[in-house]
Amino acid sequence: MSNKKVVLGIAAGVAALAVVGVMLKRKGYLDGACEKAEELGKDLRNKYKDVKESARRKFDEVVHKGGEIADNMKNKAENTAKNIDPATN
Secondary structure, eight states: OOHHHHHHHHHHHHHHHHHHHHHHHHHTHHHHHHHHHHHHHHHHHHHHHHHHHHHHHHHHHHHHHHHHHHHHHHHHHHHHHHHSOGGGO
């Protein structure tokens, strides 16, 4: 296909969608769709916020637990170092 035919095809498709959109708007079919889209957007925003907060809490828990493990290992290493007799090495 030539570029001219592609451009004409796209233009015809856009024009057909515009006509269908105007017809649906006049009959009132799109009124409920806009409200539903806004409701869906709010729901998605709330779900994203919940997931983000949950991930943040989980991250903080993991960081805290990692700090506890690091402190425990440090204490064990210090205790082991104190118990080693340098004369036996």
